[in-house]
Amino acid sequence: MENTFIPVGMEVVYKKPQTLTDTPMHYCPGCGHGVIHKILMEVIDEMGIQSETIGVAPVGCSVFAYDYMNVDMQEAAHGRASAVATGVKRVRPDKFVYSYQGDGDLAAIGTGETIHTVNRGENILMLFVNNGIYGMTGGQMAPTSLLGMKTSTSPFGREASTMGYPLKITELVAQLPGAYYVTRQSVHTTANVRKLKKAIEASFRYQKEKKGTCFIEVVSNCPSGWKMTPIEANEWLEKNMFPYYPLGDLKAPK
Amino acid sequence: MGNTNGNPDVRLMKGNEALAEAALRAGMKAYFGYPITPQSEVLEYLTAHGPEHPEVVILQAESEVAAINMIYGASGAGARVMITSSSPGISLMMEGISYMASAQLPALIVNVQRGGPGLGTIQPSQGDYFQAVKGGGHGDYRLIVLAPASVQEMVDHVFEGFRLSEKYRNPAMILADGALGQMMEKVVLPPAGSLAPPDFAWATSGKSSTRDRNVVTSLFIQPERMEQINLALQAKYRTIEEAEVRCESIGMDDADVALVAFGLTSRICQKTMELARAKGIKVGLIRPITLFPFPYTVVRSYVDRVEAFLTVEMNAGQMVEDVRLAVEGNRPVHFTGRMGGMIPTPEEILAKVETIVHQPAKA
Ligand SMILES: Cc1ncc(C[n+]2csc(CCOP(=O)(O)OP(=O)(O)O)c2C)c(N)n1
Ligand code: SF4
Ligand SMILES: [Mg+2]
Numbered sequence: 001m002e003n004t005f006i007p008v009g010m011e012v013v014y015k016k017p018q019t020l021t022d023t024p025m026h027y028c029p030g031c032g033h034g035v036i037h038k039i040l041m042e043v044i045d046e047m048g049i050q051s052e053t054i055g056v057a058p059v060g061c062s063v064f065a066y067d068y069m070n071v072d073m074q075e076a077a078h079g080r081a082s083a084v085a086t087g088v089k090r091v092r093p094d095k096f097v098y099s100y101q102g103d104g105d106l107a108a109i110g111t112g113e114t115i116h117t118v119n120r121g122e123n124i125l126m127l128f129v130n131n132g133i134y135g136m137t138g139g140q141m142a143p144t145s146l147l148g149m150k151t152s153t154s155p156f157g158r159e160a161s162t163m164g165y166p167l168k169i170t171e172l173v174a175q176l177p178g179a180y181y182v183t184r185q186s187v188h189t190t191a192n193v194r195k196l197k198k199a200i201e202a203s204f205r206y207q208k209e210k211k212g213t214c215f216i217e218v219v220s221n222c223p224s225g226w227k228m229t230p231i232e233a234n235e236w237l238e239k240n241m242f243p244y245y246p247l248g249d250l251k252a253p254k
Numbered sequence: 255m256g257n258t259n260g261n262p263d264v265r266l267m268k269g270n271e272a273l274a275e276a277a278l279r280a281g282m283k284a285y286f287g288y289p290i291t292p293q294s295e296v297l298e299y300l301t302a303h304g305p306e307h308p309e310v311v312i313l314q315a316e317s318e319v320a321a322i323n324m325i326y327g328a329s330g331a332g333a334r335v336m337i338t339s340s341s342p343g344i345s346l347m348m349e350g351i352s353y354m355a356s357a358q359l360p361a362l363i364v365n366v367q368r369g370g371p372g373l374g375t376i377q378p379s380q381g382d383y384f385q386a387v388k389g390g391g392h393g394d395y396r397l398i399v400l401a402p403a404s405v406q407e408m409v410d411h412v413f414e415g416f417r418l419s420e421k422y423r424n425p426a427m428i429l430a431d432g433a434l435g436q437m438m439e440k441v442v443l444p445p446a447g448s449l450a451p452p453d454f455a456w457a458t459s460g461k462s463s464t465r466d467r468n469v470v471t472s473l474f475i476q477p478e479r480m481e482q483i484n485l486a487l488q489a490k491y492r493t494i495e496e497a498e499v500r501c502e503s504i505g506m507d508d509a510d511v512a513l514v515a516f517g518l519t520s521r522i523c524q525k526t527m528e529l530a531r532a533k534g535i536k537v538g539l540i541r542p543i544t545l546f547p548f549p550y551t552v553v554r555s556y557v558d559r560v561e562a563f564l565t566v567e568m569n570a571g572q573m574v575e576d577v578r579l580a581v582e583g584n585r586p587v588h589f590t591g592r593m594g595g596m597i598p599t600p601e602e603i604l605a606k607v608e609t610i611v612h613q614p615a616k617a
Contacts, residue, residue, distance in 0.1 A: 050461060051460050051461055051462050053461075054331065054460060066467070069467075070461070071467055072460055073458065073469050074326070074330045075469070075471035077326075077353050080326075083319075083321075084323050084324070087284065087325060087329075087330075087331065088327040088328065088330065088331045089327075090284060090328060091311055092331050092460070095459075112316055112317060113316070
């Protein structure tokens with residue numbers, strides 16, 4: 001419910017987007033997912049496209065996104081969000097369609113779908129939340145986990161010779177002709193949140209113009225999986241994740 | 255396609271192509287496929303005729319896994335959808351099919367079976383009966399399964415499959431085989447537009463201001479809720495069992511031996527019937543057309559009238575388990591079959607009939 005009571009002499013400087021439901025979020029304190037949800041819904045609000053937007057969220061911590069996002073939504077099997085989004089978009093080409101995927105989802109089990117969806121240039125937004133870990137299942141190693149990173153399935157640290165290297169899937173995706181706009185953002189400061197918001201807005205604009213796939217990686221955190229406080233997690237993010245996953249546009253229209 | 259001036263549209267067509275043409279005429283709005291023998295003609299036919307149907311989405315996916323999830327998305331968005339493959343490809347779709355059954359998404363899934371297990375062979379088989387009829391994917395779910403026995407039924411079952419799957423919000427499967435897909439027969443093609451397009455209030459079509467958001471999901475994390483969902487699914491399956499059984503009985507009025515066979519083997523069994531009757535052995539045929547729901551009551555109704563049942567399949571004996579469930583030990587239920595892409599001959603089946611006919615009944 002919208003709170004319409006404004007005390008005399010006060011003005012509203014912060015509002016929850018109305019496209020975000022009132023359901024309390026289940027995310028851990030300090031987790032990036034909640035912020036990213038809010039920004040995405042804020043853009044949908046401001047662009048006035050709630051009735052024209054269909055979201056797809058696969059298995060991962062954000063599988064309950066449909067409890068929070070007040071748009072028509074489909075839950076997808078682990079890794080298959082971009083295939084499901086392809087199906088939706090192909091039969092509803094005039095709607096705005098986005099997928100919201102974790103790193104395990106998009107860059108491990110769903111790598112095939114990711115590459116081919118972008119390669120077809122599907123007119124969708126793929127929002128990729130990279131927290132370097134499998135959050136939902138309790139902190140196992142993800143394809144994006146950094147070298148040396150300790151997780152419940154790399155208890156002595158990720159080691160390249162047996163576990164391979166952290167996968168820069170966004171760099172890979174940027175090579176594909178079907179990708180129109182590829183960028184890497186974060187939400188650990190308000191300045192970065194504003195940049196992400198601009199990237200989402202641009203993506204929906206490009207989608208309307210049928211330009212091809214827009215792909216936004218958000219380098220995020222997982223305080224619980226990383227076994228850190230929210231503040232420690234954001235410091236660790238800046239110090240360790242950004243050097244390997246540098247922020248900025250990888251492919252942007254001139 | 256093809257102005258027939260009011261006359262029936264009669265063609266000589268391959269099963270796979272007839273099925274593809276039927277899907278276009280039945281108002282299919284999206285098809286996602288992946289090449290695999292012996293069903294690739296479906297995708298080939300649809301891509302060749304795509305330009306005549308700009309309103310239909312036809313896409314070659316990167317895998318059967320992707321294709322079934324595209325079907326999930328398109329069906330969830332309210333489109334009439336079909337997907338086709340052959341045995342190994344259908345195995346890859348099992349997770350997606352289970353999701354669709356749980357999310358209650360209509361779709362027509364076609365399995366033009368080939369011999370297995372494994373990569374097996376490209377020759378016809380009925381080895382996927384268990385997978386189609388008993389579940390295949392994880393969890394308690396059922397598909398509505400139709401078993402065509404002719405190219406004409408490859409056409410008719412497309413219409414029936416769409417109709418049933420949309421009526422019950424449940425995926426339906428046509429369980430064909432490589433022979434039905436590849437052989438050419440005369441078919442009468444129904445006119446386009448005879449099946450009304452679906453209009454699903456639950457579909458993700460964009461949340462208007464006048465309704466709550468629509469969510470397509472198979473996730474119900476509270477076990478109490480998940481059990482309720484399961485109970486609702488089971489109630490639906492019981493309704494389907496009561497209302498939708500289809501079965502054909504041929505020569506059963508005076509039969510001493512009842513052959514039970516579906517699809518291609520039922521055609522072969524008809525020849526066996528002729529050969530047997532020419533020798534004075536009264537053989538009849540029970541042909542299940544729906545494999546789920548299985549015609550248990552039809553089979554059971556002959557228990558007091560025949561000496562024995564002989565189930566004939568192109569597998570190691572799968573449907574025979576359902577025949578035994580129907581007969582409940584009251585008559586002998588025999589089995590004969592070939593595997594791995596081999597097709598039984600009418601004479602082989604007759605030889606089996608001769609070994610069991612007029613034997614003292616032992617239950
Ligand atoms: C086929 C299949 N395999 C495994 C799982 C278990 N599973 C659920 S979520 C998940 C990983 C999620 O990690 P990520 O995509 O990075 O999302 P996060 O929770 O970190 O946001 C796994 C392995 C599943 N649901 N389905
Ligand atoms: S487990 Fe990690 S990703 Fe999941 S909600 Fe908690 S902090 Fe966020
Ligand atoms: Mg993750």
